[in-house]
Each structure stands twice: as structure tokens, then as C-alpha cells.
Amino acid sequence: MIFPFLASFIMLAVILNINMRRVSRKTEEREAQFWERERKSNNVRKKSLENLDYIHIPFDLLPFDTAGDNPVLQSAEEELRALSEEKIVNFTGITNTDLKLEYGTANITVLTQYDQNYTALVCALQKWGKELYDQGRYEDAAKVLEFSVKTRSDITATYRILADLYRTKLGLNEDEIAKKIDALIPIAKNLNSLSRTTILKILEPEQ
Numbered sequence: 001m002i003f004p005f006l007a008s009f010i011m012l013a014v015i016l017n018i019n020m021r022r023v024s025r026k027t028e029e030r031e032a033q034f035w036e037r038e039r040k041s042n043n044v045r046k047k048s049l050e051n052l053d054y055i056h057i058p059f060d061l062l063p064f065d066t067a068g069d070n071p072v073l074q075s076a077e078e079e080l081r082a083l084s085e086e087k088i089v090n091f092t093g094i095t096n097t098d099l100k101l102e103y104g105t106a107n108i109t110v111l112t113q114y115d116q117n118y119t120a121l122v123c124a125l126q127k128w129g130k131e132l133y134d135q136g137r138y139e140d141a142a143k144v145l146e147f148s149v150k151t152r153s154d155i156t157a158t159y160r161i162l163a164d165l166y167r168t169k170l171g172l173n174e175d176e177i178a179k180k181i182d183a184l185i186p187i188a189k190n191l192n193s194l195s196r197t198t199i200l201k202i203l204e205p206e207q
Helices: 002-041 071-083 096-103 105-134 138-150 156-169 174-189 196-203
Strands: none
Touching (some): 071 105, 138 174
């Protein structure tokens, strides 16, 4: 009985060794590809940024100057006013290597700042929208969160609150709710983010 067991053990060890070598080889190949792309990206000349998809805050469409003495609302409005003077671009899911390959190494610092401004934007919008929601200002909350989604935010809570507004807070009928939710789904499906699956489950709970 020992010999069949030993033979099986040796065979298993051989198979595991082969698989480990295969995984190691693929890892080495990926690393080599990464460093080759990084090398190329560091030699790309500076390119124009005039055609970037810049985000502009629509002051006429959002409920500014309605914070009263609410410190959370005041803070959100102040943050957004400050950001309105900055350049904002959503680069979520795009690596620095990709940015350098596309726009040149010399632009990476400014592009990183644009992306950080975007992160600050959607965080401020989420804070603003949630506080409006908590205060029972549902229509204003929807306006703020809809703008955030329009910028392709990947903050899960933004979609969760907005879906709840549509389903339970705005007095919409079933057809109106379906249309509102259906309009969010293509945006969620095209998110370049790990939160995409969770967001889709919020919007398509039956799936």
C-alpha cells in the first residue's frame, strides 16, 4: 500500500512544481512588461492638455448659498467653491504609467493634481448630498448626487443614496423610478473601478 501512496505523492509534487513554475514565469513576464512600459513612458515628450475632459461645477444647478447655520453644509459648499478655481479631471483607474505614455512624463505632476482635485470633488459632493438627505432636503440631495454620478464617481454610497431617493423619497411612480435607475446603470457599468460590481448590485438588486 505504501508504493501507490508514494507514487501519488510524487505525482502531486511534480504537478505542484510545474504549476508554481508556470505562475512564476507569468509573474516575471508581467513584471517585465510593466517595466518596459514604464521605460517607454519616461521617454514620452510633453503633450498638450487642452483636450482633457475637464469637469466644471455648475453653480446655477446646485443648491449653493442654502447652508444656513449647518456646519456640514457650509463646509461642503466652501470646499466646492475652492475647487471651482482648480482644474479637475477624473483619472480613476488609470495608472501613472498610462498617463505618462499618453501625455508625457513632464505632465505627470500636474495630472496627478487634477486627479486629486477630482477625488476631493466627489468626496465633497458625497458629504453635501448625504447631509442634504439627512436634513430631508431630498430634491436638493438628488441634484448634488446626480452631478457626482455625471462625473463618473465611483463612491458606492453616492449611488446607494441616490437609488433610495428615487425609490422612496421623491414620490416617483414605478415607471419614473425605473427610468431613473436605468439611466444610472450604463454609467456604473463603465466605471473603471473595483466598486463597479457593488454599485451594480445596488442598482440591480434582483441580480
